[in-house]
Amino acid sequence: MEGQTVANVIVRERRLRWPVPTEIDQLLPGQKINSLSRRAKYLLFETDAGTAMLHLGMSGSVRIIDVDEPAAKHDHVDVQLESGKALRFRDPRRFGSLLWAPDPLEHELLRNLGPEPLSKQFDGDYLWQKSRGRRVSIKQFIMNASVVVGVGNIYASEVLFLAGIHPKRQAGRIAADRMTLLAATIKSVLERAIAAGGTTLKDFYGGDGEPGYFQQQLEVYGRDEESCNRCKSEISLIVLGQRSTFYCKYCQR
DNA sequence: CGCTGACCCTGACGGC
DNA sequence: TGCCGTCAGGGTCAGC
Numbered sequence: 001m002e003g004q005t006v007a008n009v010i011v012r013e014r015r016l017r018w019p020v021p022t023e024i025d026q027l028l029p030g031q032k033i034n035s036l037s038r039r040a041k042y043l044l045f046e047t048d049a050g051t052a053m054l055h056l057g058m059s060g061s062v063r064i065i066d067v068d069e070p071a072a073k074h075d076h077v078d079v080q081l082e083s084g085k086a087l088r089f090r091d092p093r094r095f096g097s098l099l100w101a102p103d104p105l106e107h108e109l110l111r112n113l114g115p116e117p118l119s120k121q122f123d124g125d126y127l128w129q130k131s132r133g134r135r136v137s138i139k140q141f142i143m144n145a146s147v148v149v150g151v152g153n154i155y156a157s158e159v160l161f162l163a164g165i166h167p168k169r170q171a172g173r174i175a176a177d178r179m180t181l182l183a184a185t186i187k188s189v190l191e192r193a194i195a196a197g198g199t200t201l202k203d204f205y206g207g208d209g210e211p212g213y214f215q216q217q218l219e220v221y222g223r224d225e226e227s228c229n230r231c232k233s234e235i236s237l238i239v240l241g242q243r244s245t246f247y248c249k250y251c252q253r
Numbered sequence: 254c255g256c257t258g259a260c261c262c263t264g265a266c267g268g269c
Numbered sequence: 270t271g272c273c274g275t276c277a278g279g280g281t282c283a284g285c
Contacts (some may be wrong), residue, residue, distance in 0.1 A: 015262095017260080057261095057262075091262095091263095093261085093263050094261075094263080095261065095262070125260090134255075134259095136256065140256090186261070202265085242257095
């Protein structure tokens with residue numbers, strides 16, 4: 001889409017996580033997409049008039065189609081291009097969002113986000129400093145986007161297993177050297193997952209239309225009652241902050 | 254300010 | 270076959 005011009009925007013359903021603002025259909029048509037980028041899990045489509053911010057939520061997806069392809073159920077938005085192709089956004093659960101901002105990094109939802117996990121500024125020292133005095137569990141801590149972005153529920157469990165840290169351990173009670181290991185493990189898990197094309201549990205497909213393969217490398221996620229690859233004991237399942245959490249009670253302290 | 258739990262919504266699946 | 274309860278990979282927000 002980069003460098004292409006928007007011909008028209010069709011909004012069939014405005015009721016997403018937040019209502020789709022009229023700027024999307026009023027201002028986007030006629031604009032050239034200067035660049036595509038990303039901050040946290042928001043996809044950013046930058047134009048001279050402003051930036052469209054797209055979040056896929058839990059069940060959202062986008063794909064490139066011919067403009068005349070009939071819309072199916074849950075196909076909420078089409079961004080039609082002058083080329084005759086369109087970006088089609090589908091989201092059955094409507095937890096996703098499509099917003100508009102003159103300056104996205106100053107948008108209320110982006111301005112207080114923590115660092116990107118693969119950036120240089122995200123390291124053990126940062127995690128250690130940020131966590132002092134915090135009593136919340138380390139798993140909820142690393143899933144908190146104001147601490148660090150990009151660590152979702154699958155990777156949080158995986159990271160903590162590989163770092164040998166119990167998911168319920170209070171964030172503020174983890175020593176600096178373990179935080180260094182934790183930050184490095186977050187980076188390596190995300191890098192490996194990206195290299196594998198992501199994790200396809202049931203219906204995730206990457207931008208290339210291919211499923212991911214990282215699920216074949218999962219150590220604990222979804223493996224409750226199966227045996228730990230390291231010590232052979234049974235993987236445990238608990239709920240932390242309403243999210244399923246998998247871990248080995250012998251390998252993680 | 255930090256933390257917890259409720260909530261947003263649809264579809265898939267298992268048990269009966 | 271159908272109904273009901275449960276669960277799902279994300280994230281925000283009110284209220285304490």
